[in-house]
Amino acid sequence: MLCRLCGLDRLVSVLDLGATPPCERFLGADDLDAPEPTFPLHLRLCEGCLLLQIPALITPEDTFTEYAYFSSFSDSWVQHAKTFVGDTVDRLGLGPQSLVVEVASNDGYLLQHVVAAGIRCLGIEPSQNVGAAACDRGVPTRTDFLDEQVARAVVREHGAADLVVANNVYAHVPDIVGFGRALRTLLADDGWLSIEVHHALNLVTLGQFDTVYHEHFQYYTVLTATRALAAVGLSVVDAELIPTHGGSIRLWARPDSLGAEPTSRFFDILALEEQAGLHDTVGYLGLRARTETVRHELLRFLLECKAANLRVVGYGAPGKGNTLLNYCGIRTDLMEYTVDRNPYKHGRFTPGTRIPIREPEVIADDRPDVVLVLPWNLETELTEQLSYVSDWGGQLVYPLPNLHVVSGKPEVVGGQIR
Structure with a gap:
């Protein structure tokens, strides 16, 4: 390799x-x-x-031609996108003559707010089923995998973009340099590129191993993302730490020819990474031990639930949850079923572990003792949505960043039922 x-x-x-x-x-x-x-x-x-x-080992075409993930099923993610659009329109002075292009635009969760602001936009979305949902929402969408040829075609038809948005896609492409060139091709010579991607700092220091799965080919620090973008003539001029997906970075890049100087917060994040040892190999070597600790605590908890005849079900069927379930060896003997808001997944089974996926309403009817929340990064949103679990004394349990209960009794302390 x-x-x-x-x-x-x-x-x-x-x-x-x-x-x-x-x-x-x-x-x-x-x-x-x-x-x-x-x-x-x-x-x-x-x-x-x-x-x-x-x-x-798998190609983007294997995963994204038809895709099971629809962004709009997360209320907090839609609100995050709406806030980003409002702030960015003001920051960049975008107006009716501007053009915003989003790569991997999913079901229009973000560009719907650009449409509402009266700004020209285009989504480029590889998944036909998800892109169709965006069109139904009134978001102009081209069904394609972005490469340099597609980027040139978009520019010929629509012009160069004042803003290119690439949220949660920069990790999904194995050809980093080719994809970067395509982003640069889309961008006007005075334009802005905004990228959001999970921060490897959180992955490594907090043991967020479940963000590792086959459709994520690489995991970025600000340092490595800056190096990757520099290879295609783009300079990172600003960076932000944002809370999405358990801790992400938002990178702002512009063409090298502008000679823009990076902001102080760009250097502040680089300093955080260096302090964590991530500008050398040594800082990465503790991830294995942290990952094993998470697995052992979760399995200990589930086995104690089994011994106590407590019924455990899951909430959510995200990609990260499937890494967790497979690595920990969790099957229907420890978690009877899981539920998900996405109707596409209803009646299906999780890959590998083959746990049934049902409608969310089943939990209220079934009243299980424990609900294990797999999309733990949405804790604030889901704790509110699932507050009814405490009505019958049920436990709402999050496996990461450490095993903890936010509702119901008894409590879990150090992986032990108390």
Whole structure:
């Protein structure tokens, strides 16, 4: 394996999660007796450029031609996008003649707010089913995987973009340099690129191993993202720490030719990464122990629930949840079923662990003793939505960043039921 950014062959093993199925390949009932392919999930670090990455064993086409994830099912994510649009319109002075292009625009969760502001926009979304939902929402959407050819076609038809948005896609492309060139092609010579991506600082220091799955090919610090964008003529001029997905970074980049100087908060985040040891290989080597601790505490808790005849169900069927379930070996003997707001997943089964996925309303009817929340990064939103679980004394349990209960009794202390 060669580093996909710098081509070096010196890659250090950071975390081996074994072999798992692709996290969004949910199973139908007819699939349960068929073979299920699995792929190694092994996180490595390049000793040269420090890019954290996994092998590209599946292609984006395998995952995103038809996709199970619809952004708009998360109320907090839609609000996050609305706030971003409002703030950015003011910051950049965007108006009716401006053009905003979002790459991997999903179901229009963000661009719907650009449309509402009366600003020209276009979404580029590879998944046909998700892109159709965006069109139904009134968001102009092109169904395509972004590459340089597609970028040139978009510019010929619509002009260069004043703002290109790439939220939660920069980790999903194995050809970093080719994708970066396509972003640069979309962008006007005085334009802005905004990227949001999960921060490797949180992954490593907080043991957020469940964000590692096959559709995430690499994991960025501000340092490594800056190096990747510099390779295609883009300079990171600002960076922000944002709370989404358990801790992300928002990068603001512009064409090199503008000669813009980075802000102080860009350097502040670089300093945080350096203090955590992430500008050297040593800072990454504690991730394995943190990951094993999470697994042991969660399994201990679930086994004690089983011994006490407490019924456990799940909430959510996110990609990260499937990494958690497979790595921990959690199946229906420890978690009867899970629920999800996305109707696409109802009646299907989680990949690998084959746990049934049902409608959210089942929880209120069923009144289980424990609800294990798999999209733990949405704790604030979901604690409010699931507050009714405490009506019958049920426990609402989050597995990360450490195992904890936010409602119901008895309490869990150090992985022990009290």
